[in-house]
Amino acid sequence: MSFEEDLDRQRARIMRAVRYASDGWAAAMRAHKLAPPDAGFAQRLRDLAEAAMNEQVAWEHAHGAGLLWRPVPGAENAAPPYELRPGTGRRGPTLLWERFDAAVAALNHAITGSSAAQVADAFGEFAEVTRALADAVAAEDAMAEARRPRAHGAA
Amino acid sequence: MSQSEPEETYLTVAEVAETLKLNQQTVRNWIDQGTLPALRVGRRVRIKRSDFERILEQSYNANRVAPSRQAGPSADDFWGGEPVGVAEPGPAPGRGAARGSGPGAEGGG
Numbered sequence: 001m002s003f004e005e006d007l008d009r010q011r012a013r014i015m016r017a018v019r020y021a022s023d024g025w026a027a028a029m030r031a032h033k034l035a036p037p038d039a040g041f042a043q044r045l046r047d048l049a050e051a052a053m054n055e056q057v058a059w060e061h062a063h064g065a066g067l068l069w070r071p072v073p074g075a076e077n078a079a080p081p082y083e084l085r086p087g088t089g090r091r092g093p094t095l096l097w098e099r100f101d102a103a104v105a106a107l108n109h110a111i112t113g114s115s116a117a118q119v120a121d122a123f124g125e126f127a128e129v130t131r132a133l134a135d136a137v138a139a140e141d142a143m144a145e146a147r148r149p150r151a152h153g154a155a
Numbered sequence: 156m157s158q159s160e161p162e163e164t165y166l167t168v169a170e171v172a173e174t175l176k177l178n179q180q181t182v183r184n185w186i187d188q189g190t191l192p193a194l195r196v197g198r199r200v201r202i203k204r205s206d207f208e209r210i211l212e213q214s215y216n217a218n219r220v221a222p223s224r225q226a227g228p229s230a231d232d233f234w235g236g237e238p239v240g241v242a243e244p245g246p247a248p249g250r251g252a253a254r255g256s257g258p259g260a261e262g263g264g
Contacts, residue, residue: 015242022238030236034189062242070241078230082192082209089163111233116242 014061021058024051032081041083041091042141045134052127056120063116072111080104092136099129165194165201174207185210 028051031044059069079085084104090097103126110122168186172179185191186200191210194201228239 011244018240018242019238022240026236026238029234033236036189036192059240059242066245067242068245070243072228072230072233072239075230075233078234080234082206088205108230111230111240114245119240 011065011067014058014065014067017058018062021051021054024054027051029081032083035083038091042134042138045130045137049127049131049134052123052130056123056127059116059120059123063120067116068114069111069116069119071114075108075112078108091140092133096129096133096136100126100133103129164204166204166207168200168202171202171207 028044028048031047035041035044062069082088084090084100086097086101103122107119107122107126110118113119166174168179168182171177171191172182175182182191182202183200186193186202191202192206194203228237230239233239
């Protein structure tokens, strides 16, 4: 196999991984977009964090293969789904949400450019803070559940 | 929770329906489908004014940006659940560069 054929195979494999990661990211976004208020919020955050992590890995490989992210114009001020925006009563630590908002801004900035490495880094930070938020919200849910009076089963 | 959230006001199904000159059942269908988030308190349903205004805004924006969407995915698509990113070959020097003009892979959110 020639060098060029090997390069083509490698790129094709990476492009499939990118497409797979994209499907996961899009599904996670739709889950947030269409969600009823609050129900399953922690799990949606967890799924989103995993989708972002898969994006990070895919775009790191893309960068390693010399591939670029095709710029998305006008992304600088784009907003995530409603329940992830500031001012919507988001549950969880304020400091983490501030870090999340910064990660959104960084991701918006990255996707206006073409650097796959920068996109990967932005997805990585987004994944990390979203996972931390998922853990924090899940802990809140668990505490609320523990405090809830048990109506059944006492007899 | 953020401690500086603006105070939220709520609308009834009837108020939303009246504002849009629609049947109340249409609004209830949106709520059941998850298109319009709502708070249920017993049998009563309340809609955040901000949710309602957002739906209106999105609806207007969807109509306004429709032509440009044909030219390619946007940032709204990126955060809206549509595939946006495309991996494409960079301007690599040497032997691989010339072949890099083929279509990229759609992906990346």
